[in-house]
Amino acid sequence: MSAGAKSWAFSLPTIASLIIKSGLKVYAVQRPELPLLSLHLIIPCGAEADPPGKAGLSNLLAEMLTLGTKKRSASQLAAEVDGLGATLSASSVWNSTSLHIFGLSEDFEHLMNLLLEIYFQPAFPPEEFEQLKQRRIAALVQQKDESQIIADERFQEILFRETPYDHPVYGTLDSLPPLLCEECREFYQRYILPAGSFLVVVGDLQAEPCFRWVEANFPSGIQGQSLGAGEFSAPSRSGVRSILIDRPDLTQSQIRLGHIGIPHAHPDYLPFEVMNYILGAGGFSSRLMQKIRSELGYTYGIRGSLEPRKHAGPFTISTFTPTETTYSCVQEIFSVIRSFMTHGATHQEREEAIHFLTGSYPMKFETLSQVAQRILQVELHGLGLEYLTIYPDRVSTITLEEMARSARMHLHPEEMLIVVVGRAEKFRRQFEQLGPVEMMA
């Protein structure tokens, strides 16, 4: 089968950028197909800066920005945003905090003014803080019923123990109650608009008027403390170990299995991406899906993913299977990984992976938020805008040898952390054959 000519031969949307007098970098991308606008103010400081014992502080702060300004109460602000048919969200992830407004392009100035007001004039009303905290706590209580979320969070928490990534970005039922509104305000003042912050505007708007408006209206002379290099040292490896979280009411187990991967800017990231398409990320083209779903019928879905982060993110194989097949499923996953590492990918698999990653590349620029996401990822992870242009060509040159090397260097079946949420007593003894087992409630 031939996948034909370079199906990725498409032009990236023009990404204009400017550093305004205040030092802020602004990206603008014109997309005139629909009368819409997506605005993103990105602060390069996120949950990694949560002080010890204060998990969830930066995320709480992000949402507090949207709950009242010096000009408007939370209700007035919500009415203003909804009245424009817009959506407003603020959240922090590991390496960044983002303030996002999506609305109609006819309201550009109104939306931009709101964005500035929300970020630069937050009021931190104490009553809003207490209500928000109670909402977050109630949501965390409810999440204890979601076995997928429990599996994801426990996996990352244990994998990154004793690093800045060892807590859920939303905080925990222990960390949230004692947090104070004043701590939010102090966190905000310390890290307000640090070096490396930037603005992304995508939509039905020309770049030049956008730049002019931002230059004329963006406050200058504000710069908070930078987080610093924040060197990340991965915890030492400790062999295969299993954490079984007992949920006797479940009939199906949620399984997470993996280890710490490599940073997005690592030179082996792209060979790993192509290799992992074949192993676990390529849907029905992946080895894991072929074996675990199509051949064995153990699950509806299985996927291996390497999360792109500034520092090394998790490499995770995620699936679920009925209680009875839980251990067999994990054994088969190991078997697929080891076989893949021994025999490597075939020429055909390499070709197909490359054609998928390059051919589907234009679809990663279809919506305004996707375009913004591409820009903020390369900016935050230090890849440079040119990464977006060279990606298809670079991917197409990756060889079988590079992929094999990447698998040897960065896949570690002998160091897997396994987290299972399910009827632990039914398969505990089986898992003991793999290494130490820890039971958790």
Add this chain to the structure above:
Amino acid sequence: MTVVRSSASIGKSEVRGLPEFIEHRLANGLRVLVGEVHSLPVVSYQVHFAAGSRYERPGITGITHLFEHMMFKGTKELGPEEFSRIIQANGGTLNAFTTTDNTSYYENLPAAKLELAVRLEADRLENLRLTPESLEPEREVVRSERKLRSVNSPFGLLIEQLFALAYEQHPYRWPVIGWDPDLRNLTLEDCREYYRVHYSPPNAVVVVVGDVAADEVLRTVEKYYGHMASQPLPRLTIPKEKSQRGEKRAIFKKVSQVAAFFAAFHVPGITHPDLIPLQILCAVLSAGRSSRFFEKFEKPGKAVEVRAEMGYPPFFTMDPGLLQIYAIASPSISLDTLEREVWEEVEILGQELLSPEELLKVKKQSRSYFLQSLETMFFKGLLAGLYQVRAGDFRLLHTILPSYEAVNPDDVTRVARKYLRPENRTVVSLQPVSQREHEELGEVE
């Protein structure tokens, strides 16, 4: 060849980003809709069948969805899952979904690869290979999917119970994924029969949206589907649901951290003019942080979540559907109190007219959300395909935005009084129990 332009009967679409669809019917009855959009060199190829769980009968519930899975298991030429592998190897993404009213297959891929998608979709419409070896693992895959979506999800079984109680006769009373005993018993012969009856050219709509030339697309579709024989449309009698004449209630007990209730009101099907005012009503109650439910329940921490929803275009149901209102209680409030307060809030809609400002707000929200949904080729295609399958006319998609604009405060009050009556209401409450009680109640499946 008869070609009809979508806007011919109702005036040209004013909406930027919504293409003008061209319609063509092959001699065998296959309907083709093509929308040219040249913003990116990609195309969405979709085949929508008038096959959903509404066409099933007791004993074979879930066959529509299981059969959707079987469509990936190979043809006379292709091995199992080879369809997916080939599309992906050509830069495409693909999937399928089954609902109460339609089963839809799609490939989003580089525009230059369109013919490949047409050829492969036509091949599996004609030459699907159904074998016991492919059915058995797929049956277990679907049972695993059922466990994921229903049995082990916090509210999945509760919602199944809600539909089973609200409907007494219509097939919407069983879940799209089917009941587990039926999934265990479905046979290869059931699958063959389903394929024979429902998978035919006149029972399908092909939609193509993207960087293509319409005349070339029509030639390609003709090339791969033109030789297929027509066949009569399935003759099925779908039982009509009778009017509900009093509130129905049930309790569902399971291990849970929270108490909750899920309620449903019968509302009309997709072509009825009351649906848009009802959608506006849902937005008044729960769209955004200035909505009534957020202000009254979520903001002060009485509830984790309170929502009113009944789908959005094009996902309104073909036959009379359900407007759902659900609330997940915070530990600080009893479920009875929360439910009483929610109904008090809903009653206000039937008693007091919306202010012009509030109506203006929800109209702008509805317009903005609709425009946002048009960002992808895929969704543009869904709009046309599902309006054709569910409402019988894809041109209705052009009426959505004008319909939002036409809603006035009286419409909202009227539909609130007409549909959100206690007599038309079904409520299922989630009552948390201990693990021991949970086990005493028997295994869930």
